Structures are given as C-alpha cells and as structure tokens.
Amino acid sequence: MTKTLRVLIVDDEPDIRELLELTLLKMGLAPVCAANVAEAKAALDGGGFDLALTDMRLPDGDGLDVVNHIGERGLDLPIAVITAHGSADNAVRAMKAGAFDYLQKPVSLAQLRSLVKSALKVEVPSARPSARQRLLGESPAIQEVLRLAEKLSRSQAAVSIGGESGTGKEQAARLIHELGPRADKPFVAVNCGAIPESLMESEFFGYRKGAFTGADADRDGFFQLAQGGTLFLDEVAELPLAMQVKLLRAIQEKAVRKLGASQEEAADVRIICATHRDLAARVEAGQFRQDLYYRLNVLPLRMPPLRELRDDIPLFADRLLQRFGGASAPRLTADARRALQDHAYPGNFRELENILERAVALAASPSLSRDDLQLTPCVEYSPEPGSGEPLQDYLDRVEREAIVKALEGTRYNRTQAAKKLGVTFRSLRYRMERLGVK
Ligand SMILES: Nc1ncnc2c1ncn2[C@@H]1O[C@H](COP(=O)(O)OP(=O)(O)OP(=O)(O)O)[C@@H](O)[C@H]1O
Structure with missing residues (x-):
C-alpha cells in the first residue's frame, strides 16, 4: 500500500484553510493546518510532511x-507560496528563498492539482546526466552557471536565460531540464521568432479537426507535446503582444484550449525562456507585457559571452578539434592558440565551432597555424560622424549584409549559408524573416 502524503497548509483565514483542506482530502492527501508562522514551525519541526503550502501574509x-x-x-520538503493577486514581487522573493512554485489567489482546483502533482514529482529521483556533457568550462563564470542550473532544476518556477547569441542558452535550458524531476518527460524547444503570427495560436495550443479550413485531423500544440516536461521558448522577446496575453493565461491557469475545442485541458509544463534582448527595456518600451515579464523572469540566468571565458578557450578548442577531426585531429601551434584566445567572438561559442570546423576541413598538415584559422577581424561600430544612425539600425544593416553575402556565396542554399555564418538553420531563417531578406 502506498503511504498517504501529508501536506501542511499555512493560512490565517479559516475559510481558505478549510477550502484547501477539503480539496487536498479529495485528492487523497492528508492535510494538516496551521494558522500562523509559529504553528507552522512547530508542525514542521514535528516532521513527516511531504509538501507545504503557505500563504504569504500571516499575522x-x-x-x-x-x-x-x-x-x-535542512528539511527535505517542497514548499509553495500562495500570494495575493498582483504581488509577483513576493512570489519572486519566495522562489529565490527556495520555494519551488507559487499560486495566485484565487486558487483554482486545477492549479492546486497540478502543483501537487509536480511537487510530488520533485521527490522522484531521476537519472542525472553529467553537466559536463552540455556545458564545458572551468572558468568561474561557467562554474557559476552550472551551480545555478543545478539549483534552478529543483524548482518548478519559470527560468529566463539571457545572453548573447551562441552563448549556450539552449544548452543551459536542456541542462536544467535534464537535472530536474521532469528529465524523463519531453523537452520541447520553440523559436518564437520563427512562427508566423497567424499560426501562433494553433502551434502553441493545437487544434481540433474542423477548427478551420485544412484542419483535417486533431493536432497537438507545443503545450500538449511538452506535457509533464519543459517548454523552452527561445527568442521570447519576439512574441507578438496578442500572443503574449494568451501565453500568460495558459501559464497562469496551467490550462490550454485547442482551437475549435469547447473544453480546456490541464497543461503541466515548466517554462524556460531565452532571449538575447533586454526584456526589461522591452517592457519599458511597451513591446513586452509587464505581467508576462514577471511570470517568466522569476529565476534569471545569464550566460557569459565567450570573451569572458578566455582561459577556457584552449580547452574548448581541444575538445572541438577532437570532435571534428577524431583521432587524427590536427593540433594548434602556440601562435594559433594565442590568436584564438585574443579573438573577439561576436558569435560566441558557435563562432568558435565554426572556425575550427572549417580549419579541420581545410587542414593540409597535422598542425594548424594562425593563418589556417582564417580569423576575420571584428567590424567596429563606427557610423558616419553625425549620421545619427541608431545602434540597432546599424547592427541590422551589418547583419543583413552578412546574410545576403553568405546567401549569394552559396547560391541561396540556406543550409550552407547558415553553416558559413556559424548559425543554425532555424536561426538563419528567423533572422531572414526579421530583417525582411527574401
Ligand atoms: N560552454 C559550452 N560548452 C560546450 N558547448 C557549448 C558551450 N556553450 C555553447 N556551446 C555550443 O555552442 C553552440 C550554440 O549554443 P546554443 O544554441 O545553446 O546557444 P544560444 O545562446 O541558444 O544561441 P542563439 O541565441 O543563437 O539561439 C551549440 O553547439 C552548443 O553546444
């Protein structure tokens, strides 16, 4: 027989306590109530709890x-907090202190169910892959990322990963997923910038047969595909405002409705998002909803650019040479090593991969010199004096020129052009759409 799980409820309002108690009883759990912090501490010290739920405001x-x-x-116990509507700050503080999730009042039965389910999953041990397989590096900055990833993997709250392009944001998201209790459930990665606005809702939430012309069978969306697992929203800043509202609702309610369906279905997904943009600035500019920002930015993680990991570059280079060249991989001369360490890497890790893959493919001898690396000096930001060209326009222009050149050099083969630029196919497609390159 399985043990009945004990849940501590901490709330000073008798009505709410009773409601939570009844709900948990109906779910087959054994609730115990406390009306204030002192009672809660005494109950916790008595031990034997599997989960705790506490209101934020207590007498x-x-x-x-x-x-x-x-x-x-040091109690091994997941705890979630219940906050008043609109007090996201409190929730963030609680999450930072170690709470694994939070609920906003009024708490619905569906929310409570899904919270209890994921809390109890937190206890399930999972096969832990070595973090080393995903993110290499001995520098303090990478060690800090690994330490944080381990910590964040134990929470269910949304993680927001910042950092320049090619710094390993997706790798970090996968690592957090693999280290956590959802590891054996799907990890679904979505590039929010690559989905046409008209298809967004059906792509995210799925549709029922007959929902629109061409919907000839039921189809799951990203939320259903990620059920029980993690939904990784890459380039989240690119979501149109209308979709931001729908996403916020789905995350808050932990439920989605397929297009053409009359019923909602529970959506138990952990959200991890990433962007190379400054989301807070987008909120300021009215391009990103503040409420969604608060929801997503509960646990921030910043990926360092490669120029902050200079000491690790020889290690990265050796691993990459082995990956691309196997046992017969060429070796770097001391001068080539120095050149790699001095390079600026605007494309970060992906650029380093690209440089070495090309060098291995073209290597004519067992050693690679500085020239074999074909490092191109970085273009400096130097708009015409007095032209007043804003930085973003300048960067877009440089990016557009580089993409067009790569496309022309590969007879418009996008796969090859992406390789040449050291970006993924998806990333190139997204950039072409953003910049209007046909
Ligand atoms: N510390 C690291 N150790 C090993 N590989 C890394 C590291 N950082 C990045 N990479 C590699 O660099 C490449 C780019 O990583 P990833 O796609 O995760 O970056 P990203 O920040 O999500 O990029 P973008 O913003 O363009 O989507 C991948 O091949 C990844 O394996």
Whole structure:
C-alpha cells in the first residue's frame, strides 16, 4: 500500500484553510493546518510532511519565514507560496528563498492539482546526466552557471536565460531540464521568432479537426507535446503582444484550449525562456507585457559571452578539434592558440565551432597555424560622424549584409549559408524573416 502524503497548509483565514483542506482530502492527501508562522514551525519541526503550502501574509510574519525555516533546518520538503493577486514581487522573493512554485489567489482546483502533482514529482529521483556533457568550462563564470542550473532544476518556477547569441542558452535550458524531476518527460524547444503570427495560436495550443479550413485531423500544440516536461521558448522577446496575453493565461491557469475545442485541458509544463534582448527595456518600451515579464523572469540566468571565458578557450578548442577531426585531429601551434584566445567572438561559442570546423576541413598538415584559422577581424561600430544612425539600425544593416553575402556565396542554399555564418538553420531563417531578406 502506498503511504498517504501529508501536506501542511499555512493560512490565517479559516475559510481558505478549510477550502484547501477539503480539496487536498479529495485528492487523497492528508492535510494538516496551521494558522500562523509559529504553528507552522512547530508542525514542521514535528516532521513527516511531504509538501507545504503557505500563504504569504500571516499575522506573526510572512510565508518567507516558513520557507526560510525549511531551508535553515535542512528539511527535505517542497514548499509553495500562495500570494495575493498582483504581488509577483513576493512570489519572486519566495522562489529565490527556495520555494519551488507559487499560486495566485484565487486558487483554482486545477492549479492546486497540478502543483501537487509536480511537487510530488520533485521527490522522484531521476537519472542525472553529467553537466559536463552540455556545458564545458572551468572558468568561474561557467562554474557559476552550472551551480545555478543545478539549483534552478529543483524548482518548478519559470527560468529566463539571457545572453548573447551562441552563448549556450539552449544548452543551459536542456541542462536544467535534464537535472530536474521532469528529465524523463519531453523537452520541447520553440523559436518564437520563427512562427508566423497567424499560426501562433494553433502551434502553441493545437487544434481540433474542423477548427478551420485544412484542419483535417486533431493536432497537438507545443503545450500538449511538452506535457509533464519543459517548454523552452527561445527568442521570447519576439512574441507578438496578442500572443503574449494568451501565453500568460495558459501559464497562469496551467490550462490550454485547442482551437475549435469547447473544453480546456490541464497543461503541466515548466517554462524556460531565452532571449538575447533586454526584456526589461522591452517592457519599458511597451513591446513586452509587464505581467508576462514577471511570470517568466522569476529565476534569471545569464550566460557569459565567450570573451569572458578566455582561459577556457584552449580547452574548448581541444575538445572541438577532437570532435571534428577524431583521432587524427590536427593540433594548434602556440601562435594559433594565442590568436584564438585574443579573438573577439561576436558569435560566441558557435563562432568558435565554426572556425575550427572549417580549419579541420581545410587542414593540409597535422598542425594548424594562425593563418589556417582564417580569423576575420571584428567590424567596429563606427557610423558616419553625425549620421545619427541608431545602434540597432546599424547592427541590422551589418547583419543583413552578412546574410545576403553568405546567401549569394552559396547560391541561396540556406543550409550552407547558415553553416558559413556559424548559425543554425532555424536561426538563419528567423533572422531572414526579421530583417525582411527574401
Ligand atoms: N560552454 C559550452 N560548452 C560546450 N558547448 C557549448 C558551450 N556553450 C555553447 N556551446 C555550443 O555552442 C553552440 C550554440 O549554443 P546554443 O544554441 O545553446 O546557444 P544560444 O545562446 O541558444 O544561441 P542563439 O541565441 O543563437 O539561439 C551549440 O553547439 C552548443 O553546444
């Protein structure tokens, strides 16, 4: 027989306590109630709980005191906080202190169910892959990323990964997924900038047969495909405002409705998003919804650019040479090594991969010299004096020119052009759409 799981409910309002208690009882759990921080601490010290739910506002302190107590005592217990509507700041503080999720009042039955389900999954041990397989590097900056990834993997809250293009944001997202309790469930990666606006809703939420012309069978969307697992929203800043509203609702309600369906279905997904843009600035500019920003930016993680990992470049280079050249991989001369360490890498890790893949393919001898690397000096930002060209326009122009040149050099073969530019096919397609390159 399986053990009945004990849940501690901390809330000072008797009505809410009762409601939560009844709901948990109906779910086959054993709730225990506390009306304030002191009672909660006493109950926790008695031990034997599998989950705790606490309100944020309590008569003798707040929910954070309960979260901190669990941390200080080293109790192995997931705790979620319940916050008043619109107090995302509190939720963020609780999450940083170690809470694994939060709910906003009024709490629905569906939300509670999905929270309990994922909380109990937190306890399930999973096969832990070596973080080393995804992100190499000994520098303090990478070590810090690995430490944080491990920590974030234990939470269910949304993670927002920032960093320049090619810094390993997707790798970090996969790592967080693989280290966490959802590891044996799907990881679905979506490039938000690459989906035409008219198809967004059906791509995210799926559709029922007959929902629109051409919908000749039911189809799952990203949320259904990621059920129980992680949905990785790459380039999240590119989501149109209308879609931001729908996404926020789905995340908040933990439920989605397929196009053409009358019923909602529960969506138990963990959201990890990434962008190379400054999301806070987009919020300021009115291009990104503040409420969604708060939802997504609960746990931020920043990927360092390669120029901050200079000491690791020889290690990266050796691994990459082995990957591309196998046992007969050429070796770098001391001068080539120095040149690699001094390079600026605007394309970050992906650019380093590209440089070495090309060098291995063209290598005519067992050693690679500085010249064999064909490092191109970085273009400097030097708009005409007084032209007043904004930085973003300048960068777009440089990017457009590089893409057009690569396309022309490959007779418009996008796969080859992407390789040449050191970006993925998806990334090239997205950039072409953004810049209007036909
Ligand atoms: N520290 C690292 N160790 C090993 N490989 C890395 C590291 N950082 C990045 N990479 C590699 O660099 C490439 C780019 O990584 P990834 O796609 O995760 O970057 P990204 O930041 O998501 O890029 P974009 O913003 O263009 O989508 C991948 O091949 C990845 O394996």
